Amino acid sequence: MDMQLKEDFIRLWETYFNQAELPLTFYYADESAQPATATRCIIAALGKARRGDTVVLSAESVHCFGGHSYLGFSEIITGEAFSDEYPYTFREYFLSCGIPGQIKGERFKKTPAICENMYRNMPPFKAPGRYCIFKRWDSLEAEDVPEVVIFLAKPDVMSGLYNLANYDTADVNAAIAPWGSGCSSIVADPYREKDE
Numbered sequence: 393m394d395m396q397l398k399e400d401f402i403r404l405w406e407t408y409f410n411q412a413e414l415p416l417t418f419y420y421a422d423e424s425a426q427p428a429t430a431t432r433c434i435i436a437a438l439g440k441a442r443r444g445d446t447v448v449l450s451a452e453s454v455h456c457f458g459g460h461s462y463l464g465f466s467e468i469i470t471g472e473a474f475s476d477e478y479p480y481t482f483r484e485y486f487l488s489c490g491i492p493g494q495i496k497g498e499r500f501k502k503t504p505a506i507c508e509n510m511y512r513n514m515p516p517f518k519a520p521g522r523y524c525i526f527k528r529w530d531s532l533e534a535e536d537v538p539e540v541v542i543f544l545a546k547p548d549v550m551s552g553l554y555n556l557a558n559y560d561t562a563d564v565n566a567a568i569a570p571w572g573s574g575c576s577s578i579v580a581d582p583y584r585e586k587d588e
Contacts, residue, residue, distance in 0.1 A: 393532045402530055412549045414529045416441050417538035418579065420521030428453035428523065434463065435574040441526040442544065449524045457483065462575040464519030464583075480504040483511070500573075517580045524579070540582045 405414065416438065428450035431437035441447040451465035460466050473479045478491055484504035490497025501507045525536075532538060543553055557567040570581055 393534055393536045393538060395534055398529065398532055405529075409545075409549050409552065412545055413442065416526055416528055416542040416544065416578075417532060417536075417540065418524055418526045418542065419537050419539045420519055421523050421525055421537075422521045424448045424523040424525060430455065431459075432456050434459040434579070438526060441528055444528050444531050446531065447526040449526070450522060451519075456575075458573055459575045462517070462573065462580045463524050464517045464580065467516060480508055484508050515584065517584060540579070540586060542578045542582075 402414070405412070426446055426448050428448045429437055429440070430453045431449070432455045434449065434454065434456065437447055437449065449463060451460065454460045454463060454465060473481060474485070474491065474494075478485065482495065484507040485491050485495045486498060487507045488497050488499065488501045488504050501510070527536060527538070529541070543550065545553065554567050570577070572581060
């Protein structure tokens with residue numbers, strides 16, 4: 393990380409977004425000086441990073457099937473259908489209507505069929521390193537190589553960032569917000585987008 397860029401960003405951030413929480417960053421690496429953090433939910437684990445601690449995640453430490461795949465540690469989990477009565481797999485029912493007495497549905501999507509179609513059309517994502525390392529901007533060190541910056545901000549700050557992102561372009565899609573879970577929205581989507 394360019395330490396001058398880090399300091400300049402902090403100074404400008406404090407000037408224009410007074411008292412707003414500093415963004416998080418993440419990058420992939422094959423080695424980590426810190427052990428991986430065990431978690432069921434990536435978003436919950438990021439609370440530590442928001443407080444300034446480094447959060448390291450790996451295929452072995454993430455215990456959520458969605459988070460595991462959205463961080464690129466495995467492909468979207470497929471499997472056998474529950475039964476002839478329930479023709480889709482766990483993930484489709486979990487994200488939609490559930491199965492009475494077996495799975496409580498999250499109601500993110502209307503039907504399991506919509507979920508199945510969504511996953512079928514989702515581009516693959518494979519982690520380019522063994523570890524996914526999250527750090528708050530002011531915790532970055534010279535050896536860090538952040539690849540994505542994550543802004544967890546109030547609406548007025550998001551509005552300002554949106555305007556800055558669109559300031560010097562005629563592209564109406566310069567800043568987008570695709571639908572997805574928290575971990576897909578802050579990891580898989582921006583990581584894929586950074587190279588487009």
